[in-house]
Amino acid sequence: MLRGVNRVVLGLAGVVLVCVGGGVLAAGAGLSVPSWWPWDGRDDVLLSTADRERWRDESWWWPSVIAGLAILVLLALWLLLAQLRRARLTEVLVDSRDGEGALLHGRALEGVLAGEAESLDGVHRARVTLKGRRAGPEARIRLQLEPYASPARTLSRLSGETLARARDSAGLAVLPTEAHLRASKHGARRVT
Structure with a gap:
């Protein structure tokens, strides 16, 4: 806005x-x-x-x-x-191993990363933004965690599983990522 x-x-x-x-x-x-x-x-x-x-x-x-x-x-x-200047990366250059490469829409990669991050245990919502150059993208991930989630375990699984799959599937050597974690607010439990 x-x-x-x-x-x-x-x-x-x-x-x-x-x-x-x-x-x-x-x-x-x-x-x-x-x-x-x-x-x-x-x-x-x-x-x-x-x-x-x-x-x-x-x-x-x-x-x-x-x-x-x-x-x-x-x-x-x-x-x-x-x-x-564009704030988001519109396309990512994927190494297709044929010498030419292929272009992947940035929104598609953002959607896949967000979907995989939301599937992690304890993640309520994930938002992903790609920035940088199309040959060397950088990711910014914002995670909203459930009240019971362990930030250390979630971050470990995010970097070890989700980002590793994204790097491998896009043929990227590295995918620098900045992750922002925020806990969801929850109401007090009723005691009867």
Whole structure:
């Protein structure tokens, strides 16, 4: 949900900036702009002569303005690239031993890992996310344990059985995994 809100806010900010910039360019080109627009003619400027000359004697002013704007542009580009980056791995390269390899959908491998993890004794729910490169995926597993489960035994079986089968079936030498374990809350038992 937060990502959706983030993208909507960024989209609205982008639309506002494009509209304001387009209005300034239209006024500068002599095209018709609304009467309420502050710059409505070819001879209007964004900064008046008094505003531009206020800091003229200060040698630090224009380099600091240019540096600040450059930092803002770099931050905006970094934020844009961070938004476009995929959080999940869409496909995994499987060694098919024929020299070419095969592609396995990341969601399929996530589903199989989650299903096998949920079949372990004491695991109530499992969520799996694959990240990294398609030739070297990394797994993040979140396990919700039953109140009676032993975390050490569950983690041992997860790494020794579930992840070992996934590595072997996908032909991966290693499958780095980060596991988060959380116990389910349970109510108090009634005593009669």
